Every structure is written in C-alpha cells, then in structure tokens.
Amino acid sequence: MQYNLEEKYIKKFDNPDTTAISTEHLDVFYGSKQAFFDGSLEFQKNKITALIGASGSGKSTYLRSLNRMNDSVATVKGKIMYRGIDINRPDINVYEMRKQIGMVFQRPNPFSKSIRENITFGLKENGIKDKSKLDEIVETSLKQAAIWDEVKDRLDSSALALSGGQQQRLCIARAIAMKPDVLLLDEPASALDPISTLKLEETLLDLKKDFSMIIVTHNMQQASRISDYTGFFHMGNVIEYDATKDIFTRPKIQLTEDYISGNFG
Numbered sequence: 001m002q003y004n005l006e007e008k009y010i011k012k013f014d015n016p017d018t019t020a021i022s023t024e025h026l027d028v029f030y031g032s033k034q035a036f037f038d039g040s041l042e043f044q045k046n047k048i049t050a051l052i053g054a055s056g057s058g059k060s061t062y063l064r065s066l067n068r069m070n071d072s073v074a075t076v077k078g079k080i081m082y083r084g085i086d087i088n089r090p091d092i093n094v095y096e097m098r099k100q101i102g103m104v105f106q107r108p109n110p111f112s113k114s115i116r117e118n119i120t121f122g123l124k125e126n127g128i129k130d131k132s133k134l135d136e137i138v139e140t141s142l143k144q145a146a147i148w149d150e151v152k153d154r155l156d157s158s159a160l161a162l163s164g165g166q167q168q169r170l171c172i173a174r175a176i177a178m179k180p181d182v183l184l185l186d187e188p189a190s191a192l193d194p195i196s197t198l199k200l201e202e203t204l205l206d207l208k209k210d211f212s213m214i215i216v217t218h219n220m221q222q223a224s225r226i227s228d229y230t231g232f233f234h235m236g237n238v239i240e241y242d243a244t245k246d247i248f249t250r251p252k253i254q255l256t257e258d259y260i261s262g263n264f265g
C-alpha cells in the first residue's frame with residue numbers, strides 16, 4: 001500500500017508551561033543522507049512519551065538528538081527548545097545541558113566500580129564531596145529507581161555482579177542522582193527478561209512524579225502500558241503524535257492504524 005507521508009497528525013498543546021522540551025522543524029542528516037525529517041513535537045512535563053515505529057524509522061536518531069548525543073556523527077538542524085533556550089545552538093555547553101537532560105541507554109552500562117561509586121562518581125565530578133550528602137543521594141536515587149532493597153547490603157560490591165535488570169535500574173539511579181529534569185530512555189528494556197521489564201516499567205511509572213520521560217520502545221504493549229503520549233515514526237517522519245489511548249484505539253492516520261494492527265513493520 002502506498003502511503004502519503006505528508007499526511008500527519010501532530011498534537012499541539014495550549015499551555016506552554018506544561019512543555020518540558022520541544023523541537024521545531026528538526027532535521028537530522030548522517031553525511032548527505034537525511035535520516036529524520038522536520039520534527040516539531042512538544043513533550044509534556046511529568047509524563048511518559050513513547051516513541052514507536054519499525055526498525056530504522058528514526059526513533060533513536062531523534063531521541064539522541066534531544067541532548068546532542070548525535071553531535072559527533074550527525075548534523076542536526078532546527079530548534080530544540082528547553083526552558084526558553086534553543087539548546088541546539090553551537091554555543092551551548094552540552095555537558096551542563098546533559099545534567100538537565102539525562103540519558104539511559106539500551107544496554108545497561110554500569111561503570112566497573114562499586115554500586116555506590118556508580119552513583120557518586122558523577123556527583124563528585126560536580127563538586128559534591130560531603131560524605132553524608134553523597135550517602136543521602138545514593139540512598140534516595142537507589143530508592144527512586146526501585147533497587148535499594150536489593151542492593152542496600154552490598155553497596156560496596158561491584159556493580160558488574162548485578163543482574164541485567166538490576167544493572168539497568170542502577171543506571172537509572174545513576175542518571176537521576178544528577179537530578180535531571182528530562183530523562184531520555186533508548187529501549188531501556190530491550191536486554192531484559194519479562195519480569196525485569198515489568199519491574200523497570202513500574203520504576204518508570206513511579207518516576208513520573210519527579211521527571212519527564214521520553215522512551216524509545218519496540219514493544220507496543222509497553223508503550224500502551226506506561227506512556228501518556230505516543231509518537232509513531234515511519235521512514236524518518238513522525239506520522240502521528242497524540243495521547244497514547246487515542247493512538248492505540250482510534251488513530252487518525254491510516255498508516256498508524258496499519259502499524260498498530262500489525263499490517264506491516
């Protein structure tokens with residue numbers, strides 16, 4: 001079936017105060033090849049937004065552009081608006097910006113250090129030296145990431161001895177210890193078994209009260225279970241962006257309908 005990629009529905013929001021981060025006409029190029037086209041999306045504060053679509057549709061490309069993780073491999077044109085500032089400008093200090101807009105990757109990537117040091121490393125780099133303050137952040141962030149009970153008696157053991165699911169929750173704890181405002185998650189459950197996946201999903205739902213999250217997922221059940229909003233990507237375009245319940249029950253675009261119902265992809 002031939003689809004018209006110009007046919008799109010992108011939800012807009014009336015209240016600018018509820019927007020955590022947004023993009024305006026974002027284009028991403030790898031060399032001369034354009035991998036993502038003209039993305040203008042607003043992501044809501046304290047909500048989970050899922051990015052779904054077939055492999056190669058540009059989800060990771062778009063997500064990684066949001067905190068400039070693509071800088072070394074891609075050219076990103078257009079605006080990324082965060083707190084009234086275009087963070088895609090060349091004069092932005094990306095290291096400072098990433099304290100506000102953190103990222104969790106597909107494969108858990110704890111440092112080869114103790115569980116405690118995984119959390120404290122970045123904090124110390126940022127000048128927090130006080131031991132009681134560090135202990136407090138270790139405890140709070142591990143609790144927030146729902147892994148405290150499993151690790152509290154072995155904080156000084158190697159993080160590499162944890163299971164994959166525990167490592168991923170530790171990586172979330174490490175990311176949130178920096179107190180970001182927005183958390184970008186690139187298929188964080190793809191390397192996890194179903195039980196660890198459900199645990200991770202519960203963690204993300206709990207974190208919603210403190211953070212705004214954007215998550216790339218291949219798993220449509222996951223998107224419908226945990227997200228408030230969903231963006232459907234196809235061939236480098238966002239075809240439909242709306243409340244998750246609308247995307248999954250009454251999508252406005254035929255292409256979305258066909259993808260959701262498994263007719264392709």
Ligand SMILES: Nc1ncnc2c1ncn2[C@@H]1O[C@H](COP(=O)(O)OP(=O)(O)OP(=O)(O)O)[C@@H](O)[C@H]1O
Nearest residue numbers: 030035053054055056057058059060061062073218
């Ligand atoms: N570093 C890169 N250099 C060149 N091309 C790339 C690079 N990363 C991605 N691409 C290309 O950009 C397009 C979009 O890829 P991207 O990884 O964003 O898709 P995706 O929807 O996240 O896919 P998946 O679900 O498989 O992770 C693909 O054609 C891919 O081959």
